[in-house]
Amino acid sequence: MSDITDLPVPALDPEAWTCPAPLRDRPRVVMGHGGGGALSAELVQQVFAPAFGGEVLAQMGDAAALSLGGVRLAFSTDSFVVRPLFFPGGSIGDLAVNGTVNDLAMSGARAAYLSCGFILEEGVELEVVGRVSEALGAAARTAGVEVATGDTKVVETGHGDGIFINTAGIGLIPAGVDLRPQRVVPGDVVIVSGAIGVHGVAIMSVREGLEFGVEIESDCAALGDLVDAMLAVTPDLHVLRDPTRGGLAAALNEIAAASGTGVVIRERDVPVPPTVANACAILGLDPMYVANEGKLVAFVPREHADAVLEAMRAHPLGADSVIIGEAVEAHPGMVVARTGLGGTRVVDLPIGEQLPRIC
Amino acid sequence: MKYIDEFQDPELARRLLDDIHATVTRPWALMEVCGGQTHSIIRHGIDQLLPEEVELIHGPGCPVCVTPLEVIDKALEIASRPEVIFCSFGDMLRVPGTGRDLFQVRGEGGDVRVVYSPLDALRIAQQNPDRDVVFFGIGFETTAPPNAMTVHQARRLGIPNFSMLVSHVRVPPAIEAIMASPSCRVQGFLAAGHVCSVMGVGEYPDLAERFRVPIVVTGFEPLDILEGVRRTVRQLERGEHTVDNAYARAVRPEGNPAAKAMLEDVFEITDRAWRGIGVIPDSGWRLSAKYRDYDAERRFSVDGIQTREPAECRSGEVLQGLLKPHECEAFGTLCTPRTPLGATMVSSEGACAAYYLYRRLDLTTPAGREVSPVV
Numbered sequence: 144m145s146d147i148t149d150l151p152v153p154a155l156d157p158e159a160w161t162c163p164a165p166l167r168d169r170p171r172v173v174m175g176h177g178g179g180g181a182l183s184a185e186l187v188q189q190v191f192a193p194a195f196g197g198e199v200l201a202q203m204g205d206a207a208a209l210s211l212g213g214v215r216l217a218f219s220t221d222s223f224v225v226r227p228l229f230f231p232g233g234s235i236g237d238l239a240v241n242g243t244v245n246d247l248a249m250s251g252a253r254a255a256y257l258s259c260g261f262i263l264e265e266g267v268e269l270e271v272v273g274r275v276s277e278a279l280g281a282a283a284r285t286a287g288v289e290v291a292t293g294d295t296k297v298v299e300t301g302h303g304d305g306i307f308i309n310t311a312g313i314g315l316i317p318a319g320v321d322l323r324p325q326r327v328v329p330g331d332v333v334i335v336s337g338a339i340g341v342h343g344v345a346i347m348s349v350r351e352g353l354e355f356g357v358e359i360e361s362d363c364a365a366l367g368d369l370v371d372a373m374l375a376v377t378p379d380l381h382v383l384r385d386p387t388r389g390g391l392a393a394a395l396n397e398i399a400a401a402s403g404t405g406v407v408i409r410e411r412d413v414p415v416p417p418t419v420a421n422a423c424a425i426l427g428l429d430p431m432y433v434a435n436e437g438k439l440v441a442f443v444p445r446e447h448a449d450a451v452l453e454a455m456r457a458h459p460l461g462a463d464s465v466i467i468g469e470a471v472e473a474h475p476g477m478v479v480a481r482t483g484l485g486g487t488r489v490v491d492l493p494i495g496e497q498l499p500r501i502c
Numbered sequence: 503m504k505y506i507d508e509f510q511d512p513e514l515a516r517r518l519l520d521d522i523h524a525t526v527t528r529p530w531a532l533m534e535v536c537g538g539q540t541h542s543i544i545r546h547g548i549d550q551l552l553p554e555e556v557e558l559i560h561g562p563g564c565p566v567c568v569t570p571l572e573v574i575d576k577a578l579e580i581a582s583r584p585e586v587i588f589c590s591f592g593d594m595l596r597v598p599g600t601g602r603d604l605f606q607v608r609g610e611g612g613d614v615r616v617v618y619s620p621l622d623a624l625r626i627a628q629q630n631p632d633r634d635v636v637f638f639g640i641g642f643e644t645t646a647p648p649n650a651m652t653v654h655q656a657r658r659l660g661i662p663n664f665s666m667l668v669s670h671v672r673v674p675p676a677i678e679a680i681m682a683s684p685s686c687r688v689q690g691f692l693a694a695g696h697v698c699s700v701m702g703v704g705e706y707p708d709l710a711e712r713f714r715v716p717i718v719v720t721g722f723e724p725l726d727i728l729e730g731v732r733r734t735v736r737q738l739e740r741g742e743h744t745v746d747n748a749y750a751r752a753v754r755p756e757g758n759p760a761a762k763a764m765l766e767d768v769f770e771i772t773d774r775a776w777r778g779i780g781v782i783p784d785s786g787w788r789l790s791a792k793y794r795d796y797d798a799e800r801r802f803s804v805d806g807i808q809t810r811e812p813a814e815c816r817s818g819e820v821l822q823g824l825l826k827p828h829e830c831e832a833f834g835t836l837c838t839p840r841t842p843l844g845a846t847m848v849s850s851e852g853a854c855a856a857y858y859l860y861r862r863l864d865l866t867t868p869a870g871r872e873v874s875p876v877v
Contacts (some may be wrong), residue, residue, distance in 0.1 A: 485512065485552060486551060
């Protein structure tokens with residue numbers, strides 16, 4: 144590499160042509176470690192997985208696929224730290240049920256039982272705890288799942304954010320169903336079940352006090368029924384993923400990386416509602432990276448794609464399902480978008496949190 | 503989408519591209535000044551669709567990229583103080599200072615908050631009278647007026663616990679510095695539309711005349727950029743060098759008088775260091791004497807900061823259009839958005855980040871090869 148101070152630009156100060164030190168190692172946890180992107184993956188791969196060991200964990204699915212006494216079970220856990228506790232279209236109670244139910248659904252399992260752990264901050268109103276619990280119970284009944292066990296802890300004021308909830312769930316994986324990214328092959332068709340970015344923008348609109356002219360409601364929903372409808376067409380779906388933190392981009396990247404295939408999507412076919420697109424344009428965010436809570440992305444063998452799409456569209460939670468791309472042999476592990484103008488671009492895994500731009 | 507879809511229409515884009523292809527007879531090097539334009543060009547693949555003869559050089563217009571290391575280090579120092587609530591736009595939090603960034607300060611217990619408007623920071627100051635609230639005021643002519651208004655409001659409302667760390671920069675002196683450099687290859691400029699919506703176009707005719715360079719005020723959507731390129735190329739092919747406004751829906755010749763008046767009241771022009779480039783005379787703003795009490799640098803006495811930057815990073819050359827991001831040996835290996843060597847890789851508007859995020863495939867794929875089947 145040439146010495147940059149040798150460059151002949153006397154009108155400017157060559158002494159200043161240097162750049163900052165890299166931040167390769169972070170000695171402390173930062174918010175991005177929980178953002179569902181590259182930092183989250185590093186934390187799991189470099190800290191948790193080596194410490195815990197275990198073959199099942201190494202599968203790194205949203206839910207673990209277990210075999211117990213000859214029965215195939217899906218097992219998953221998730222924690223919910225959303226602010227505010229109630230938002231347009233849902234609450235932390237709905238999320239706590241739907242998040243875990245959907246993680247199980249992505250392995251093809253219908254959730255049967257949930258555990259529910261509340262971490263309450265000293266001082267939070269019991270009326271709020273009651274409303275959250277009501278919402279949680281109602282969401283469980285809607286999803287057809289029973290809360291079978293639970294736990295409560297209280298932390299001192301300032302050590303929590305009102306209410307944190309952890310849920311874990313188990314369900315049965317039907318015979319013949321084997322959903323994992325390793326089954327993806329070139330030619331598989333990529334389907335999303337509807338508009339993306341809605342939940343993330345809904346939360347942002349209330350958390351940050353932003354108004355976008357139109358109220359945007361979270362898409363928070365349990366997807367077990369929709370998955371059942373898809374599996375009724377064929378048990379031979381290859382992989383399902385609910386694109387929550389990190390959005391559609393993170394879900395597609397995880398599948399591409401784990402399957403070793405490339406993924407190509409047509410940008411103009413990705414369903415982004417105008418309200419979400421407008422909000423993201425104002426904030427300098429990319430809807431592809433914004434969280435969803437009631438959507439799924441499916442990789443389906445080409446021969447079943449039309450029938451699966453039809454079944455999805457016949458279900459209320461999949462009415463706006465659309466094919467957005469396919470798995471390809473080229474660029475293994477990488478997601479590429481064809482832009483509306485005809486160019487191509489890489490759709491990368493997000494690093495940590497998406498940050499609103501300055502202008 | 504209303505108001506945006508219209509400016510991404512593939513059919514209209516094709517017509518503009520056809521016109522550009524028909525107009526170009528020889529190579530031209532154009533610089534898009536603004537990082538937002540760079541981002542849009544790379545994100546939509548516009549550079550792939552232009553004739554080979556039209557080279558787009560990415561300019562220094564990313565406010566995050568050009569904020570000097572010394573100022574970042576001052577921000578880190580101030581944000582670390584227990585009595586301070588430090589407020590910033592989101593994308594400044596990941597920019598590395600000497601050894602750490604604002605995220606790290608927050609992880610260490612600093613009260614660092616992302617805000618969407620400087621007025622949010624002022625509100626936080628009102629709500630926390632026992633804390634010192636500092637807003638990180640960076641950016642070009644676009645973000646300077648609301649920041650100026652916030653300081654004005656702080657004084658008008660008598661909010662004593664609010665101050666601003668100011669590092670604003672101005673575009674025309676940067677264009678002048680780039681054009682005055684003997685190694686400059688730029689033959690035409692796509693001026694930043696939102697900067698001109700504030701400042702108008704009055705600062706450009708002298709530059710266009712002096713350096714005999716066309717300057718076309720350009721917006722940020724794909725059709726805006728193609729139209730800006732089309733008009734610039736047309737001038738170059740005809741041997742013209744005038745200032746042309748291709749973003750008339752947002753830019754009036756006189757700009758925004760109210761915003762300009764606010765700038766004049768609160769700020770004064772000063773020399774300013776640009777990260778990776780160096781000091782450019784008269785290229786920045788600082789608080790004027792009338793508002794000096796709201797200057798966080800004075801309030802927290804953060805002089806004597808020792809900065810430290812490694813020599814591997816060549817973002818200074820990238821910012822001046824002397825080097826394409828992927829021509830740097832560290833690009834994509836030592837330097838990625840996850841492990842940035844320089845601010846141009848950190849910022850979402852940085853040219854290096856745009857290349858890494860959107861164009862990595864082309865850079866590793868032989869030219870002309872179809873990257874994937876049409877889906």
